[in-house]
Structure formats: structure tokens, C-alpha cells
Amino acid sequence: MNEIACKIRGLEKSFGQNHVLRGIDLDLAPGQVTVLMGANGAGKSTLVKVLCGYHRKDAGTLELGGHPYDPTDAADAISNGVVTVHQSIDDGVIPDLDVATNLTLDRLTAPGARLFVRDRQLRQAARKVAEGMGLTMDVRTRVGDLDVADRQMIAIARAMARAPRILVLDEPTSSLSAAEAERLFQLIDRLRAQGVAVLYISHRMSDIRRVADKIVCMRDGAISGIFADAPLDYEGAVSAMLGHAMTDVDIAPQAGTAPILEIEAMRLTADGPKLDFTARDGEVVAVTGLLGSGKTRLAEIIFGLADAPEGTMRIDGKPYAPRHAREAVARGVFMTPKDRRSNAVIPDFDINDNMTLPFLGAFSRLSFLSRRRQRQASDDMIGRIGVVCQGGTDSILTLSGGNQQKVIIGRWLIEPCRVLLLDEPFQGVDIGARRDIGHHIRETARGRATVVFVSEIDEALEIADRIVVLHEGAVAGEHVSGNIDLGLVVAQVSGQATGTAPGQPGTGVGTEGQQHG
Amino acid sequence: MGNERFLNFAIKYGFLILLAGLVIFFSLSTNGFGSARSAVFILQSVAITGILALGVTCTLVVDGFDLSIGSVATSSLMLSAYAMVVLELSAGSAILLCLLMGAFVGLVNGLLIVKFKVPDLLATLGMMFLLIGLQRIPTQGNSVATGMALPDGSTAEGTFSPAFLWLGRHRMDFFLENLLPVPVVIFLLIAVGIWLFLGFTRQGRLMYAIGSNERAAELVGTPVNRYKIMAYMISGVMASIGGILLAARLGRGDIASGTNLLLDSVAAALIGFAVLGAARPNAFGTAVGALFVGILLQGLTMMNAPYYTQDFVKGAVLVIALVFTFYLSSRRSAGGK
Numbered sequence: 001m002n003e004i005a006c007k008i009r010g011l012e013k014s015f016g017q018n019h020v021l022r023g024i025d026l027d028l029a030p031g032q033v034t035v036l037m038g039a040n041g042a043g044k045s046t047l048v049k050v051l052c053g054y055h056r057k058d059a060g061t062l063e064l065g066g067h068p069y070d071p072t073d074a075a076d077a078i079s080n081g082v083v084t085v086h087q088s089i090d091d092g093v094i095p096d097l098d099v100a101t102n103l104t105l106d107r108l109t110a111p112g113a114r115l116f117v118r119d120r121q122l123r124q125a126a127r128k129v130a131e132g133m134g135l136t137m138d139v140r141t142r143v144g145d146l147d148v149a150d151r152q153m154i155a156i157a158r159a160m161a162r163a164p165r166i167l168v169l170d171e172p173t174s175s176l177s178a179a180e181a182e183r184l185f186q187l188i189d190r191l192r193a194q195g196v197a198v199l200y201i202s203h204r205m206s207d208i209r210r211v212a213d214k215i216v217c218m219r220d221g222a223i224s225g226i227f228a229d230a231p232l233d234y235e236g237a238v239s240a241m242l243g244h245a246m247t248d249v250d251i252a253p254q255a256g257t258a259p260i261l262e263i264e265a266m267r268l269t270a271d272g273p274k275l276d277f278t279a280r281d282g283e284v285v286a287v288t289g290l291l292g293s294g295k296t297r298l299a300e301i302i303f304g305l306a307d308a309p310e311g312t313m314r315i316d317g318k319p320y321a322p323r324h325a326r327e328a329v330a331r332g333v334f335m336t337p338k339d340r341r342s343n344a345v346i347p348d349f350d351i352n353d354n355m356t357l358p359f360l361g362a363f364s365r366l367s368f369l370s371r372r373r374q375r376q377a378s379d380d381m382i383g384r385i386g387v388v389c390q391g392g393t394d395s396i397l398t399l400s401g402g403n404q405q406k407v408i409i410g411r412w413l414i415e416p417c418r419v420l421l422l423d424e425p426f427q428g429v430d431i432g433a434r435r436d437i438g439h440h441i442r443e444t445a446r447g448r449a450t451v452v453f454v455s456e457i458d459e460a461l462e463i464a465d466r467i468v469v470l471h472e473g474a475v476a477g478e479h480v481s482g483n484i485d486l487g488l489v490v491a492q493v494s495g496q497a498t499g500t501a502p503g504q505p506g507t508g509v510g511t512e513g514q515q516h517g
Numbered sequence: 518m519g520n521e522r523f524l525n526f527a528i529k530y531g532f533l534i535l536l537a538g539l540v541i542f543f544s545l546s547t548n549g550f551g552s553a554r555s556a557v558f559i560l561q562s563v564a565i566t567g568i569l570a571l572g573v574t575c576t577l578v579v580d581g582f583d584l585s586i587g588s589v590a591t592s593s594l595m596l597s598a599y600a601m602v603v604l605e606l607s608a609g610s611a612i613l614l615c616l617l618m619g620a621f622v623g624l625v626n627g628l629l630i631v632k633f634k635v636p637d638l639l640a641t642l643g644m645m646f647l648l649i650g651l652q653r654i655p656t657q658g659n660s661v662a663t664g665m666a667l668p669d670g671s672t673a674e675g676t677f678s679p680a681f682l683w684l685g686r687h688r689m690d691f692f693l694e695n696l697l698p699v700p701v702v703i704f705l706l707i708a709v710g711i712w713l714f715l716g717f718t719r720q721g722r723l724m725y726a727i728g729s730n731e732r733a734a735e736l737v738g739t740p741v742n743r744y745k746i747m748a749y750m751i752s753g754v755m756a757s758i759g760g761i762l763l764a765a766r767l768g769r770g771d772i773a774s775g776t777n778l779l780l781d782s783v784a785a786a787l788i789g790f791a792v793l794g795a796a797r798p799n800a801f802g803t804a805v806g807a808l809f810v811g812i813l814l815q816g817l818t819m820m821n822a823p824y825y826t827q828d829f830v831k832g833a834v835l836v837i838a839l840v841f842t843f844y845l846s847s848r849r850s851a852g853g854k
Contacts, residue, residue: 303736305736324735325735325736325737325738326738326739326740328738329737329738330738335736337736342730342732342733343732343733343736344730344733344736345730345733346725346726346729346730346733346734347729347730348725348728348729348797349725349726349729353722353726357722357723357726357734357737358737358738360719360722360723361719363719364718364719367718367719367720368713368717368718368719369717369718369719369722411737
């Protein structure tokens with residue numbers, strides 16, 4: 001590419017002590033789709049927010065077509081030709097207005113707009129925009145009545161009405177079906193042909209294979225890999241994104257004894273493949289996979305938050321089909337959900353109350369709580385799992401992320417359980433707390449089956465006796481701790497080795513990883 | 518540092534100190550404010566409002582809101598009168614009928630909110646209108662009193678039973694003869710009951726958890742919907758008790774009574790946020806909030822402030838209390854890091 005639409009050099013951004021972007025260098029070329037990959041917390045969203053004017057950069061330079069660029073707010077970014085379609089679609093459209101109004105909204109706010117709206121003219125203009133985008137719906141339809149994909153298209157069409165030079169798409173397919181996504185990709189193809197520089201953020205491999213001209217990987221606020229030569233090295237990109245600078249893992253793998261949780265012939269989605277899964281007494285199983293691999297879905301099904309279209313579950317050999325969390329807890333299936341802040345922490349409560357929340361019944365007599373017994377149990381757990389705090393009466397919000405997570409995990413360790421599910425337990429947790437938690441989980445693992453859902457392979461290696469790789473709703477591979485072929489794990493995570501199960505000869509696409517395995 | 522400690526102190530005890538200051542000021546500057554009889558008078562004036570406020574506190578705890586309490590109370594007032602005067606039921610059945618009505622309204626409110634996903638303010642606002650209308654239909658918009666004409670031409674022969682009136686008018690001996698009115702005793706009992714329930718029981722703790730983070734409460738296995746419905750049922754029952762006491766005091770089903778109940782009790786519950794720096798709904802705060810308004814109004818009345826300034830005074834107290842709660846607490850959490 002002889003021309004560069006957007007040039008980023010040495011970009012830095014911090015929030016308080018949290019250094020989120022540590023010197024990003026990135027070029028976006030016109031007529032090219034650059035895919036930005038990165039795990040949660042890698043800094044992708046922050047980079048996007050700096051580009052679209054939501055955050056101001058701390059250091060570094062941004063250039064657009066050779067001119068310096070430093071957007072002060074979203075409107076400034078748009079007037080410079082940088083248009084962003086955010087992950088949450090409804091940020092981009094006004095659901096209560098019709099398609100025509102949505103597509104021409106900018107004219108209503110433009111200086112010199114007339115007092116009365118001339119609907120006929122607006123509709124004509126809107127039809128023109130819609131046709132340019134290959135949209136066929138009636139422009140008088142209310143946007144709220146359209147399906148997700150069409151709404152997404154409208155959001156993008158609105159963005160396109162401003163003739164952008166750079167289009168940023170933040171996980172655009174996260175709520176689209178495969179067919180809907182394909183329409184989006186066709187649109188991206190058209191934009192690429194028109195010479196727009198597209199920055200496409202995703203970690204869905206199928207999307208990336210479809211659209212990417214170039215892949216940029218981010219990890220811990222820095223670029224960890226750039227892949228621009230065809231054919232693109234997808235496997236290399238995934239390893240650059242997940243990184244496995246091997247930490248000193250010191251695990252004596254436990255094979256586990258009797259099976260506790262057994263899942264048979266389960267489909268996670270109506271048209272998905274079937275999946276079998278077993279977790280045994282005393283072992284820690286890590287389930288890993290990319291976004292959309294069905295990891296979270298599986299956790300939700302086991303905990304009764306979602307229904308599986310097909311398949312059976314058993315606990316200790318007895319049928320198990322929880323309808324909600326309460327039933328799961330009653331059967332001894334406990335879960336610490338992901339997104340601690342919105343799903344687990346009670347912000348108004350102190351540590352003691354947060355810790356003892358699931359089992360208040362055990363700390364009360366005739367409904368009246370015994371503050372003393374709550375404190376004893378909580379203090380005990382604070383000591384065992386190593387929560388750094390002044391005391392159990394500290395507000396939970398005074399704790400760091402890692403310590404909050406210890407409280408949230410500790411609350412489920414107070415009582416014995418059959419199955420402990422940990423969904424992304426290391427999200428926003430520093431390395432020290434991560435070690436403490438992993439250590440404690442392994443130490444207490446006997447007497448229950450523990451299933452940990454993580455997207456980072458590192459984390460899986462650190463905690464698990466066995467790693468199960470999911471890819472698009474199917475088990476792509478299984479590995480026992482101790483002699484893990486990382487190349488194969490990465491290949492399976494990224495879907496390069498589909499159709500292989502442990503012990504079976506490779507039947508799918510041949511990759512280097514399989515030959516090693 | 519000293520500044521911060523002062524701020525914490527102000528948030529925690531500011532409102533109680535203000536309350537004590539008011540009591541001292543009124544006692545010194547008026548004749549007879551500082552007597553037991555005057556104290557009881559204040560308590561009596563806030564008893565019914567306070568009971569309603571304690572009910573609405575329960576809905577605030579689960580992050581809900583009940584706008585229908587005022588109309589539940591007036592419905593209960595009309596229903597008890599109708600039951601005794603027109604239907605000639607006994608005091609016991611009339612009371613039971615009212616309590617059931619309150620619980621039922623609470624149940625419907627809860628179901629509207631939990632099952633039909635109507636936002637709490639809208640559901641209870643709708644219920645409020647419905648009840649205001651409904652309570653007038655059986656009596657064709659008239660007040661209920663013995664001897665009133667009935668639609669079929671006859672007159673109502675029933676009377677308020679003495680046992681029922683006892684609830685509103687009897688005074689118990691407490692150090693002084695005939696000191697404590699029954700409504701005050703009931704108010705104090707309910708206040709202690711709700712205080713114990715919200716503050717010290719498992720159920721109360723879970724209700725606070727729901728109010729603070731509903732999703733998290735659900736994910737630890739709390740039957741969130743059941744608790745929310747329960748909160749609205751408590752609120753409905755409390756409001757119907759308030760209505761019964763009002764009917765017993767008035768001795769007739771007065772169609773025009775109780776118009777201020779909703780706003781006064783909501784104000785008391787919101788003022789309660791500021792007490793002891795709780796920054797959240799709590800039974801002790803609600804009771805103090807109700808008392809605060811009562812003391813202020815009684816004091817001002819005794820200092821010959823005209824009656825029409827009352828609402829203004831209440832509004833001012835409420836605004837100050839809300840500043841205490843939200844502005845100062847936000848400064849504390851911002852500075853406390």
C-alpha cells in the first residue's frame with residue numbers, strides 16, 4: 001500500500017495507575033480490512049475509544065491522511081471521517097423512528113435545517129442511501145421492528161452517509177446469526193472496494209478468516225503481532241493474542257475418581273453439534289475456547305440459566321435439569337459468574353455479608369442472623385483464601401479486583417458442593433491474586449468436580465488437570481496437564497484442527513499441530 | 518484529614534443532632550413543648566404516616582417503589598366503614614377484610630411488576646388510580662356513616678363497634694394516666710418489627726441484596742421474584758393498617774381523608790436515608806424521619822406559624838435530607854479512596 005489512511009505512533013493511555021495502552025503503532029490502509037484481535041482487557045476497546053474521540057490520548061501521535069488528528073469528542077471524530085459502529089447496536093440507531101429518519105438524521109441536526117420536516121424528500125434521500133447499501137426494506141419501517149442484522153446495517157448505513165475514510169466496527173457480529181453476518185461481510189467487501197479503511201475488532205475466527213486482509217494482535221496494551229502476508233497465519237495470530245509466555249506451572253495432575261457431572265449428547269444451540277462432557281471427583285477441568293465457542297453457554301446450561309435444546313445431564317448418576325440458579329444450588333452446583341461487578345458483587349454490602357450471602361440460612365436461627373457466626377465464617381475464609389483487607393466489615397468496593405474476586409469465590413467455598421463452576425474467574429484479577437485463587441481451588445478440589453471456563457490458555461494451564469477445548473459448540477480437543485502440546489491447543493482453539501479428538505488420528509484439515517499430537 | 522473526619526461525622530450524626538437541636542430550641546422558646554403530653558401528641562400525629570412509611574421502606578429496600586399506599590389506606594378506611602355500617606359485620610371481620618385487601622393489592626402490584634414487567638412506578642401509579650376510583654363506587658361517592666341513605670332507599674343501620682373505635686381512640690396508661698394512644702403503640706411495635714426484620718433476619722438481608730444488585734442475588738439462588746412480591750405485600754398490609762387506624766380515629770368512612778398520606782410517608786422514608794448516614798432505606802431512619810417532620814410541624818404550630826406553611830416546611834426538610842444523603846455521601850466515597 002502506497003498510502004496510509006490512519007497512522008498511529010506511540011499511542012499511550014492510562015486510567016489512574018492502570019496503563020491500558022503502552023505505545024501502540026498501527027497503520028490502516030485504504031481499501032483494506034485490518035482485524036484487531038485481543039483477549040478481554042487487552043486494550044482494544046480503549047484504542048477504539050481514543051480513535052472515535054471518546055477518550056483523549058495521553059501520549060503519541062495520530063495522523064489521518066498525513067494530517068495530525070486529535071479528536072476532542074465523537075462529533076469531531078465523525079467530521080474528520082472516522083466513523084465507529086459500536087458493539088451495542090442500539091447505540092447506533094433510534095429504534096422508535098423509521099428507517100428513513102434514521103438514515104437522514106444528520107440532516108435534521110445540520111445547521112440551516114428547516115423547521116418542518118419534509119418527509120417525502122427525506123424518504124427519497126433515504127431510499128438512495130439504502131439502495132447504495134443493498135438494503136431492500138421499506139424505509140417507513142420502524143427500526144425497532146427490524147431484526148438485529150438489519151438494525152446493524154442501518155447503523156452502518158448511517159455511518160456511511162457521512163462518507164467516512166475510516167470505519168471502525170467493534171465486534172459487529174456478536175449478536176448476529178451466520179446468515180446475518182454474511183450480509184455484513186458482503187457489505188464490508190463493498191466498502192473495501194470503495195477504498196474505505198476498515199478496522200474490524202473481533203476474536204471470532206470464522207469472521208476473521210472471512211474478512212481479514214491483515215491481522216493485528218494486541219496483548220496487555222501493546223501490539224503483540226502483525227500478520228499481513230497472504231496466506232494469513234491465523235494460528236500465529238491466536239498465539240500472539242493469547243500469548244503463552246509460560247509461567248512456572250507446577251501442577252501434579254489429578255486424574256479424578258468417580259464421575260460427578262456427566263453431560264451427554266448436548267446441543268448448545270438448536271443447530272449446533274452434539275457434545276459430551278464429564279467432570280470427575282477431585283479434578284479441575286478447564287474449558288477453553290474463543291468467544292462464541294459455547295463456553296459461556298455451557299456454563300449457563302449447567303447452572304440452570306439457559307436451556308439446552310437437546311441433551312441430558314446427570315449428577316452422581318441422577319438426572320439433573322435445573323430450571324434456575326436456585327435449583328442448581330440446591331443440587332450442590334455452585335457458580336461464580338463472569339463479570340464480577342454486574343453479576344456477583346453486592347456493592348452496598350461489606351465483605352462479611354458478601355461472603356456469606358448464598359448460605360445465610362446456615363448463619364441464622366429462626367431467620368435471625370447471627371452476626372458472630374457470619375463473621376467467624378467470613379474471617380476464616382478471608383484467612384484461607386488470602387483476601388487483603390483490614391477486616392470483614394470493610395466495604396467490598398474498597399478492595400482491588402483480585403481481592404473482590406477472592407471474596408466472590410470464597411463465598412461458594414464455605415459450604416461443600418458437588419460441582420463448582422468458575423466462569424472467567426481471572427477477569428480483571430492481578431497475577432498475584434490469580435495464583436492465590438488457583439492454588440486454593442486446587443487445594444480444595446477433592447470431594448467435588450471443578451470446571452473452570454477461561455479464554456486464556458495460560459490461565460487454563462495454571463489451574464487445570466485437564467483442558468477441554470471448545471470450538472463452535474463442539475469439543476475440539478482434550479489435553480491432560482503435564483504433557484500438553486501447546487501448538488495443538490492453539491490450533492484447536494482457532495478451529496484449525498476441527499474434527500480431531502484425543503487419541504484419534506487427524507481426520508480434519510491437516511495442521512502441524514496434529515502431527516505433534 | 519480533619520476535614521474528612523468532620524464530613525464523616527456530619528453525614529453520620531448531622532441529622533440526629535439537627536433533630537436534638539430542634540427539640541431543645543422548641544422546648545426553650547415555647548410553653549409546653551417539652552412535656553410528655555406534647556411528645557405523645559407528636560407521636561400520634563405521625564403514627565399513621567409512619568406505619569405507611571415503614572411499608573414503603575420495604576419496597577424501597579428491594580429497589581422498588583409503591584405509590585399506591587395512600588390509596589390502599591383510604592380504601593381500607595372506606596372498606597372498614599362499609600363493612601361495619603352497611604354490611605353490619607363485626608370489628609374483627611372488618612379488620613381482617615381490610616388486611617386481606619391490603620395484602621391482595623400488594624400481591625397484584627408485585628405480580629404486575631415481576632411477571633408482567635411493568636415498571637414499579639407505573640404499576641403502582643395505575644393501582645393508585647384504580648383504588649381511588651374503586652373505593653367510591655359502592656357508596657356512589659359518598660362518605661360512609663350510620664344513617665346514610667343506601668341506593669335501595671333504606672338507611673344504613675350498622676355502627677362502628679366500640680372495639681373498633683378503641684383502636685383509634687383509646688389511650689393506655691404509661692407513667693401518666695391515659696397517656697399513650699393505641700395507634701402510637703401499634704406504630705412503635707411495627708417500627709420495631711420492621712427494624713428487626715430488615716436489619717437482622719436472613720430475609721431482610723436478601724432483600725437488601727436484591728436492591729443493591731438483583732442479578733447477583735439471583736445468581737446465588739435467591740428467589741428474587743418471591744421477595745419482591747413479599748415487599749409489596751408488606752407495603753399493602755401496612756397501608757391497610759394505617760387506613761384501619763384512621764377509620765377508628767375518625768369514626769366514619771370519610772371520603773376526603775388521607776389525601777396527604779402518600780406524600781408524607783414517602784417523604785419520611787426518604788428522609789430516613791439521611792439518618793446515621795445509611796444512604797439507603799432503613800426502618801430506624803424512616804421512623805426518625807416521620808418523627809422529624811412531626812416535631813418540626815408541632816414546634817412551628819406552637820410558635821404560631823400558619824398551617825399553610827406546613828407543606829413548604831416538609832418539602833424543605835426533604836430536600837435538605839436528600840442533599841445530606843446523596844451529595845455528602847458521594848463526596849465521602851470520592852474522597853475516601
